[in-house]
Amino acid sequence: MQIFDQNGSKIVHGDVFEGLEASVPDGSANLIFVDPPYNIGKVFNGKKEKWESDDEYLQWCYRWLDVCVRKLHPTGSMYLMAATQNIPFLDIHLRKSLTILSRIVWHYDSSGMQAKRLYGSMYEPILHAVKDRTSYTFKADDIMVEARTGAVRKLIDYRKSTPTPYSNSKVPGNVWYFPRVRYRMPEYEEHPSQKPEPLLERIIKASSNENDLVVDPFAGTFTTCAVAARLKRRFVGVEVDSRYVGVGLRRVGHTESEEHLTPPPKKTFKAQQPTPREQPQLF
């Protein structure tokens, strides 16, 4: 195992269990974002994820989930992603130690391959859980979105003594739309399940404060750590694959990188010019 430390934030090259024990004191993580291998046959840098049975996979998940709960601060929050078919089991396990506040659906556009004989998969579930339901960070003002009423004119709330227009912003509901990370996007890295920065931005802004500790036990391309650094949070990211650790060192702007972890060069693409939208015909 190798730990790259920069001003208290850490990139850890190692297995989830030893990585968390070595770099995150119990009760210290204000926010943990967990995006584990889903056990659906994805290939991470040439290695196919594979467990002998569903039960074996779930037992492994329960072990690191329990470690994450122990690492979580008493007022901390945890977000957990998993495959749609596995999330109910993890939900039941997590409920023994945390309160699940929201069951979020991350909805996205379909992939290139369109399903022909079944309904294509267009979402991934995310659990939002806290240790203490009476005391946790939720910064609603930092994540407001436009409230769409469907009406062109502003709706008026006549229940008030002086009728006033309804607020045009709101806290997001539990269905989130963010496009998946695709090949030509500036944030794209070569990884089969990289999560979009705007998704992590919403989670980190809502559930942590500046200088808080944000932990990602399966960091992949270190999206969580890159966004946490930009938002002035401390971070720990653990990842078993050295190639992805290299990507992480580059993304968070780490200055000392070992030779075997030399970050692969980042592909750069010219941003595409949006095609001008046709102006509506006025008459």
Ligand SMILES: C[S@@+](CC[C@H](N)C(=O)[O-])C[C@H]1O[C@@H](n2cnc3c(N)ncnc32)[C@H](O)[C@@H]1O
């Ligand atoms: C779903 S991906 C995470 C993607 C990440 N959220 C991102 O935005 O790039 C899961 C990651 O867990 C890593 N991984 C698998 N087994 C691990 C283990 N035992 N310990 C630490 N990391 C592991 C894989 O290499 C993979 O990069």
